[in-house]
Amino acid sequence: MKIRNNEEISAGDVKMEGASEVKMKMLIGLSDGSENIFMRHFIIAPGGNTPYHQHNYEHVIKVEKNRGIAVDENGNEHEVKKGQSLFVRPGEKHQFRNPFSEEFEFICIIPNPGQK
Amino acid sequence: MKIRNNEEISAGDVKMEGASEVKMKMLIGLSDGSENIFMRHFIIAPGGNTPYHQHNYEHVIKVEKNRGIAVDENGNEHEVKKGQSLFVRPGEKHQFRNPFSEEFEFICIIPNPGQK
Numbered sequence: 652m653k654i655r656n657n658e659e660i661s662a663g664d665v666k667m668e669g670a671s672e673v674k675m676k677m678l679i680g681l682s683d684g685s686e687n688i689f690m691r692h693f694i695i696a697p698g699g700n701t702p703y704h705q706h707n708y709e710h711v712i713k714v715e716k717n718r719g720i721a722v723d724e725n726g727n728e729h730e731v732k733k734g735q736s737l738f739v740r741p742g743e744k745h746q747f748r749n750p751f752s753e754e755f756e757f758i759c760i761i762p763n764p765g766q767k
Numbered sequence: 768m769k770i771r772n773n774e775e776i777s778a779g780d781v782k783m784e785g786a787s788e789v790k791m792k793m794l795i796g797l798s799d800g801s802e803n804i805f806m807r808h809f810i811i812a813p814g815g816n817t818p819y820h821q822h823n824y825e826h827v828i829k830v831e832k833n834r835g836i837a838v839d840e841n842g843n844e845h846e847v848k849k850g851q852s853l854f855v856r857p858g859e860k861h862q863f864r865n866p867f868s869e870e871f872e873f874i875c876i877i878p879n880p881g882q883k
Contacts, residue, residue, distance in 0.1 A: 652839040652861060653854040654847060657829075678852040679827045685854050687878055688804060688827045711795045711804045713773075713874065723768040731770060736794040738769040738801050745768060758829065760876050762803055 653683045672699025695749040703746035710739035711760040719755030722746040769799045788815025811865040819862035826855035827876040835871030838862040
């Protein structure tokens, strides 16, 4: 059993092409012994966004703080906020954006992409 | 993309043998189209506990509210609280208990056990 203090985990800039003003903390990942499931905490600063992209694995998401915009595969925008959970299917195009004035934070759980 | 309001999801009693005063909400599961990863929200009432057991899949956990006790495979007790994340390995014996006066709440992510 591994127990981590989330505050002690440093958040790194997400360097992926198309990402802007996004930071990520790996709360539980490979280095904790978790080979199948990764739990990441994302922080999108005001004005920031993730890429509008797709991949062969899903996202299981829970909004942790404030609000943001989730863009679906049809380009439709959905305002999402703390108290909501989301599922993005494998292969489904998606983006998360923060046009608001406070940080948009969520956890995003994925299967180990290296196993897909 | 599926978006759910966590408050609208009803919490059911966990009937598993050895569980006492435990409720569970499926935040994201099979009925949301998530075939590989299930995100559950557990609420253990004061005095309640999950079974001290093991299974062939892991737990990825994030404490959501208040505090509780996590018992590891050696029977050692660890007080855990909001702001902490846990990983329980496949096959590792574990239990969650709430000897405190407020509800102990956490999310617990698992792979679809039917695929193991």
